[in-house]
Amino acid sequence: MTEITAPDVFARPAGPEDRPVVERLWLMFRHDLSEFRGILPHPDGTFRGDRVEAAFSAPDWAAYLLVRGERPVGLAFVRGLGGPTRVLNSFFVVRGARRSGIGLRGVREILARHPGRWEIAFQYENPGAVAFWRRVATEAAGDAWTEEPRPVPDRPELPPDVWISFEVAG
Incomplete structure (x- = not known):
C-alpha cells in the first residue's frame, strides 16, 4: 500500500453543511455492505x-468526513464519546481512494482525537475489512488488542459481527 502523506488529506469533523455529502457517501457505504449481508435498499432507493x-x-456521537483537497473520499461515525468506550460505528472510503493510505490516515486522526478505549465491528465475510482493522488495532495498541465475534442484535439470521477492542493512549 502506498502511504498518502499529502497535506491535503485529512479527517475533519462534519458540520450540518456537510450533511448532504455525508448522506450520499452513506448510500455508497450501505451499498458496499449489502454485498456481505444481503441488505436491499428501501423502495425509494435509500438505506436506513x-x-x-x-x-x-446525538450528543455522544460525532461525524467525520475524510477529504482529499476539496473532494470527499469517506466518512466515519463515532459514538460513545461520553462513555468509557468509543465505538467507530461506521467507516467508509470510496473505492477510488482505497489502498492508498487515506483510510489508515483518517482512522489514525480520529483515534488520536478521542483517546481511550475503542471498539470497532466488521464482518469476516469482508476480507479487506478484516486485514484493515487488524492493522489499525496493531498500529494503535501493538499486541494489546482483542478480537471476538458477537451476535448482531435483533438479527439472529446473520453471522456474528467481529469486534476488535483496544486502548488509545492520550
Missing part, C-alpha cells in the same frame, strides 16, 4: 439512515 441522523444530532 438512523446512524446518519444520530451522527448529526
Whole structure:
C-alpha cells in the first residue's frame, strides 16, 4: 500500500453543511455492505439512515468526513464519546481512494482525537475489512488488542459481527 502523506488529506469533523455529502457517501457505504449481508435498499432507493441522523444530532456521537483537497473520499461515525468506550460505528472510503493510505490516515486522526478505549465491528465475510482493522488495532495498541465475534442484535439470521477492542493512549 502506498502511504498518502499529502497535506491535503485529512479527517475533519462534519458540520450540518456537510450533511448532504455525508448522506450520499452513506448510500455508497450501505451499498458496499449489502454485498456481505444481503441488505436491499428501501423502495425509494435509500438505506436506513438512523446512524446518519444520530451522527448529526446525538450528543455522544460525532461525524467525520475524510477529504482529499476539496473532494470527499469517506466518512466515519463515532459514538460513545461520553462513555468509557468509543465505538467507530461506521467507516467508509470510496473505492477510488482505497489502498492508498487515506483510510489508515483518517482512522489514525480520529483515534488520536478521542483517546481511550475503542471498539470497532466488521464482518469476516469482508476480507479487506478484516486485514484493515487488524492493522489499525496493531498500529494503535501493538499486541494489546482483542478480537471476538458477537451476535448482531435483533438479527439472529446473520453471522456474528467481529469486534476488535483496544486502548488509545492520550
